[in-house]
Amino acid sequence: MDKHHGWTISSSEDEEEKSILPSKEKKRKFMSPAQMKRKIFRNEETNEAKTKVPCKFGDKCFRKNEEHLKEFSHTGKRKLEKNSEDDNSPQSSNKRLKASAGNNSLDPVSAYHASEPYHLLLTTVKDIPKKFNYLGTTTVKEFACPPSIGIKDILSTKFGKIxxxxxxxxxxxIQWLMDQYPKEVRDQPILIVHGEQAGNNMKLKAEAAPFLNIQLCRADLPPFGTHHTKMMFLLYKQGLRIVISTSNLVEQDWRNRTQGLWMSPIFPKGDPKADDSExxxxxxxxxxxxxxxxxxxxxxxxxxxDMSSANVLLVASVPGRHTGPSLHSWGHLKLRKLLTTYVKGVDSTWPVIGQFSSIGSLGPNKDKWVCGEWLTSMSACQRKNQLGAVKKADLKLIFPTVDNVRCSLDGYPSxxxxxxxxxxxxxxPWLKSFFHHWKAEHCGxxxxxxxxxxxxxxxxxxxNIRSAWFLLTSANLSKAAWGGLEKLNSQLAIKSYELGVLFIPSIINNVTSESSPLDNYFHLNMSSSGKQFYLPYSLPLQPYNSEDEPWTWDAPHKDGPDRFGNMWVPC
Structure with a gap:
């Protein structure tokens, strides 16, 4: 597969297509997925040089990051406009955040530490206001934005030499990935675990050939399966860090998409027998x-x-037909097992929210799989007694409408x-009744x-909205990713590799028997500790109306042009 000349489609029923970039030409008819063999470049507008404005801290400013130095001059102290700090606008809130942070709010290291104790971050987005990137404090309620980080930041020597x-x-x-590593560590050993098969595997080998420090490892896959896991291992002198994300290793995924990641602490070396953490x-x-x-x-x-400081649990999928002791080791049955073990105090009225970027073939009706075995797993929790089954939760799903895509930063090509x-x-068609718009105003x-x-x-x-648990994962809404029960529920069939991190309040808060019952929940408003847990989308959810249609990538969308004047017209 030639990464520089477009992507071919995986034959999996649910996996994301290798993204393309927006077109240079106005009103160009975009290719259908089956014809995406040419690279389509984005119409980049020329960035005009901006006149620097005086930094309000003048020559006393301690900020050293490149973006700040490009935008502000430091020859004198800026006189603030009257009442500019008194309003409740996001702009003023951001100024107060910077002033109260006590550190550089555009510093990715500060942003990482601001994510404690969850270590859950979004990735930075190129074409949104700067105030929504890298925010490293949550002291101002009016500006409730989660911290974010970019891939160059993750690999930066600021965190240590890899x-x-x-x-x-x-x-x-591969070439793009190598460019993200700092120059001083680009010759260090890199193992790349992938799922490319046949001709695409040969092309990946050709791309890797110039880099003698790269070793490839191809995962074995069944028909229609994919290696969909997104994870990094980063070894430093001081220890090992693990990053689990939702982003592919291509430029588009780290530029103008909403992505999430969990970035572990640096785990030190320790006694292997002393660490038996889950x-x-x-x-x-x-x-x-x-x-x-x-x-x-x-x-x-x-x-x-020693990974005992990890306060999350893993929910993984591996291809195969899992039976016996391994039946509850993978996929949605693994999630069911963990929720049954650790989650308590959940009322049956609490809905489950699922948010994803791809949808597979789910069956002829809602009860076949989605509201059957899958929702049963999503609804699991500790039971006060063993009488009767846990009632299944109401289900709400978030998936972009055609207009969500049309109005996005990259337009239809997204x-x-x-x-x-x-x-x-x-x-x-029954699935549409569960759908809600994508909306994320709180984080821009x-x-x-x-x-x-x-x-x-x-x-x-x-x-005072609460969350009983939160899962960030590579798994989309499909049986290939989560697994489907077979043979009278004695066997779980999975096609793809997937990996996610499960955040459970009682584990993160280190709840003991004497702890408050409120420690069993994440507070989605400001909690008593001042540490807020952020969802990647806005609440309350906005249901589809009768005219809204979910995005389909192989159908024409000609009701309106995107921001570049283009239509989406598969051939």
Whole structure:
């Protein structure tokens, strides 16, 4: 597969297409997914040089980051406009945030530390206001934006010098990836775990050939399966860091998309026998499932590091038909097991929210899989007694409408990362009744097309909203990703590799028997500790109306041009 001349479609029923970029020409008819063999470039407007404005801190400013120095001069102290700090606008809130942060709010290291104790971040977005990127404090309620970080920041020597790394992903542009590493570590060993088969595998090898420090590891896949996991291992002198995200290793995914990631602390070396954490056991089980010798050194490294500080759990999928002891080890049954073990105090009125970027073939009706076995797993929690089954939750799904895509930062081409086929949409019209718009006003990402995938269960309250758990994952809404039960529910069939991190309040808050029951929830408004848990989308959700249609990537969309004047017209 030639990463520089477009992408071919995976034959999987649900996986995201390798994204394309917007066209240079106005009103160009875009190719259908089956014809995406040419690269389409974005119509980049020339950035005119901006006159620097005086920094209000003058020569006392401690900011050293490049973006700040480009925008502001430091020869004198700026006189603030009267009452500019007194209003409640986001602009003024952002100024107060910077002043109260006590550090550089555009510093990615500060943003990472501001994500504690969750270590949940969004990726930066190129074409949104700067105030929504890297925000490193949450002291002002009027400006409730989660911190964010970019891929160059993650790999930056600000966090330490990388001795070697591993990249697990679905879609990989090797030259682009190498450009993201700091120059001083680009010759360090890199293992790339991928799922490319046949000709695409040969092309990936050709791309990697100039880089003698790159080793490739191809995951074995069944028909229609994909290697969809998105994870990094970063080894430093001081320890090992793990990053689990929703982003492919291509430029488009880190530019104008809404993406999420979990960035672990740097785990130090420790006594392998002393650390029996659920996180470490889950990670080792996942890596061993590959059955690949190339992963052996990393498995040993993970055994050597103390990961007891990880306060999340892993929910993974690996291809195969899982039975017996492994039945509840993967997919939605693994999530069911964890929720049943750790989540309590959830009322049956609390809905489940699913948000994703791709949809598979889900069956002829809602009860076949979505509201059957899958929602049963999503509704799981500790039972007060063993009498009767847990009542299934109401279900709300977030998926972009045609207008969400049309009005996005990249226009219609962002829909190439939202592969819901018109054939599947026509077969399952019942799914539309669950759909809600993509909207993310609180973090400035309503127009940043969502490639993030997340699932949660929240309270139905209008104020003081609580979340019982939150899952950030690579898994979209499909049986290939989550698994489907077979043989009288004795076997779970999964086609793809997937990986996600499960945030459970009682684990993050280290709840004991003496703790307050409120410690069993994430507070989606400001909590008593001042640390807010952020959803990647805005509440309350906005349901589709009768005229709204979910985006389908292989159907024409000609009701209106996007912001570049283009229509979406598959041939």
């Amino acid at each position: 001795l070697k790394s591993a990249q697990f992903n679905y879609c990989i542009d 996180f470490k056991k889950g990670l080792l089980a996942y890596l061993n499932a590959y059955k690949k010798k190339e992963l052996g050194p990393w498995i040993e490294l993970i055994k050597e590091h 829909g190439a990362s939202l592969p819901y086929s018109s054939a599947n949409a026509h077969k399952q 990402r309503s127009e940043a097309s969502p490639h993030i995938k997340s699932y949660t269960r929240i309270s139905p309250f209008k104020t």
